Amino acid sequence: MAKLSGIEVYKNLPRTNCGDCGLPTCMAFAMQVASKKRALDGCPHVSDEARAALGDAQVPPMATLSLGSGDRVLTIGGETVMHRHEERFQHPPILAVGLSAALGDAEFAERLDAIEALTFERVGRTIGVDAIAIRHDGVDVDRYGAVVTRIAAATDRVLLLLCDDPHVLAPAVAAVADRKPLLVAATEANADAMASVACQYGLPLVLKASGIDRTAALSERIAAAGVRGLLLDPSPSHVADAVGVMIQLRRLALEQRVRSLGFPTYVDVGGLVDATLDLDLDADARATAEMMAGLSFVMRYAGVMVLDTIEPWAVHPIVTARQDVYTDPQVPNEVEAKLYEIGHPGPEAPVLVTTNFALTYFTVAGEVANSKVPCFICVVDTEGMGVLNAYADDRLTVDRVVAVVREQGAMDRVNHSRLIIPGLVARMRMGIEEVSGWQVIVGPDSAAGIPHFLHTVQSQYQAEADTEAAG
Ligand code: SF4
Numbered sequence: 468m469a470k471l472s473g474i475e476v477y478k479n480l481p482r483t484n485c486g487d488c489g490l491p492t493c494m495a496f497a498m499q500v501a502s503k504k505r506a507l508d509g510c511p512h513v514s515d516e517a518r519a520a521l522g523d524a525q526v527p528p529m530a531t532l533s534l535g536s537g538d539r540v541l542t543i544g545g546e547t548v549m550h551r552h553e554e555r556f557q558h559p560p561i562l563a564v565g566l567s568a569a570l571g572d573a574e575f576a577e578r579l580d581a582i583e584a585l586t587f588e589r590v591g592r593t594i595g596v597d598a599i600a601i602r603h604d605g606v607d608v609d610r611y612g613a614v615v616t617r618i619a620a621a622t623d624r625v626l627l628l629l630c631d632d633p634h635v636l637a638p639a640v641a642a643v644a645d646r647k648p649l650l651v652a653a654t655e656a657n658a659d660a661m662a663s664v665a666c667q668y669g670l671p672l673v674l675k676a677s678g679i680d681r682t683a684a685l686s687e688r689i690a691a692a693g694v695r696g697l698l699l700d701p702s703p704s705h706v707a708d709a710v711g712v713m714i715q716l717r718r719l720a721l722e723q724r725v726r727s728l729g730f731p732t733y734v735d736v737g738g739l740v741d742a743t744l745d746l747d748l749d750a751d752a753r754a755t756a757e758m759m760a761g762l763s764f765v766m767r768y769a770g771v772m773v774l775d776t777i778e779p780w781a782v783h784p785i786v787t788a789r790q791d792v793y794t795d796p797q798v799p800n801e802v803e804a805k806l807y808e809i810g811h812p813g814p815e816a817p818v819l820v821t822t823n824f825a826l827t828y829f830t831v832a833g834e835v836a837n838s839k840v841p842c843f844i845c846v847v848d849t850e851g852m853g854v855l856n857a858y859a860d861d862r863l864t865v866d867r868v869v870a871v872v873r874e875q876g877a878m879d880r881v882n883h884s885r886l887i888i889p890g891l892v893a894r895m896r897m898g899i900e901e902v903s904g905w906q907v908i909v910g911p912d913s914a915a916g917i918p919h920f921l922h923t924v925q926s927q928y929q930a931e932a933d934t935e936a937a938g
Contacts, residue, residue, distance in 0.1 A: 563598035603630035633660035671696030731770025799851020810841030838918035865898035
């Protein structure tokens with residue numbers, strides 16, 4: 468069934484405008500139900516017939532499920548839209564890195580340490596790899612169980628058990644079931660035994676079939692066996708096909724409401740790259756291919772992704788894109804508008820001004836920190852807009868900048884009256900100078916130029932001070 472309109476919901480309401488739902492009219496309530504802000508149950512007078520008529524549309528088109536335990540519970544699925552601008556994407560994909568159970572001890576420990584180190588700070592948040600995918604790679608049952616237990620003891624990250632032999636998998640699952648790992652994968656050949664393991668411990672299970680029709684059929688079979696948490700791997704044979712398949716799956720789940728496809732998806736990016744590309748690729752080229760494919764699946768529409776690269780430069784763009792795509796486009800990402808100190812600024816320290824859009828502030832603050840020049844940064848409340856947008860929208864004006872710098876007391880903390888403004892709003896310079904009497908210096912257009920800029924102006928100030936002292 469296609470998405471319900473407000474009118475369709477309205478037709479099934481009592482249309483008495485009694486207000487018992489907290490809204491003044493039935494139409495207002497209907498619009499909220501259609502936009503998923505309210506549930507139909509919010510109206511106490513809905514008839515059974517209306518409930519039945521709208522019931523199917525009230526069920527979320529994609530299931531939500533959680534992996535992990537303790538502080539590492541991660542939720543995926545529950546998506547409702549094809550495009551982020553329609554509403555928002557709900558739950559970011561879980562990013563795992565593969566670790567082969569067949570590795571020798573030294574290499575195994577080294578790789579585990581490298582995976583644990585794959586975290587980054589960005590716009591005030593820690594982002595990085597969420598999970599470890601333990602690849603079976605043909606080892607015996609004792610070895611696989613020992614490796615899974617060892618990794619579980621060494622990390623609190625979510626565990627993915629990539630083993631399609633139920634006899635090898637079952638003892639490993641028993642050892643770490645309380646960590647709520649993801650089991651990968653049920654196929655047409657092993658579905659019953661894998662479903663049995665998943666049901667025994669109440670764990671989510673990836674199903675892997677070739678193409679969408681067979682994925683739907685296997686999904687029905689496994690759901691009938693009692694498995695509740697499913698992920699779909701339609702096994703595209705080539706990276707180039709995979710994004711198209713992911714889009715098709717999403718359309719069928721959300722727009723056609725095909726119940727057997729209403730689950731989050733699973734993509735083995737490392738395996739897909741290996742199946743697609745020339746195996747003689749050097750390590751950097753292979754990591755680049757994983758990065759490019761991983762970026763595609765962040766956009767379209769992975770629930771869980773497994774990489775094999777442990778190169779920070781390949782993982783960082785993926786987690787960065789994930790952070791950006793999974794913010795709410797209707798809620799600006801802001802920092803508090805106040806005077807920030809970077810390093811330990813003294814009376815000689817430069818004073819910069821910027822806006823409270825989080826990405827802008829953290830980028831500027833990061834580059835100031837890189838420069839190793841302690842600075843004050845005055846942050847103007849622009850309701851989460853970046854510099855140019857705020858300027859165009861009159862939220863970053865001459866009077867406002869002067870008022871904020873005065874209110875925050877920046878000039879009281881230094882022995883000069885120089886203010887550095889973003890290069891993108893160079894035309895504000897004269898106005899600020901006229902209103903405030905400060906000397907305004909135009910900074911670089913891009914934050915990347917800040918370190919060089921700060922060193923240059925610092926040298927100039929020092930030369931001026933030396934000349935003054937000598938004269
Ligand atoms: S409670 Fe039901 S009948 Fe009353 S206004 Fe709200 S939607 Fe209409």
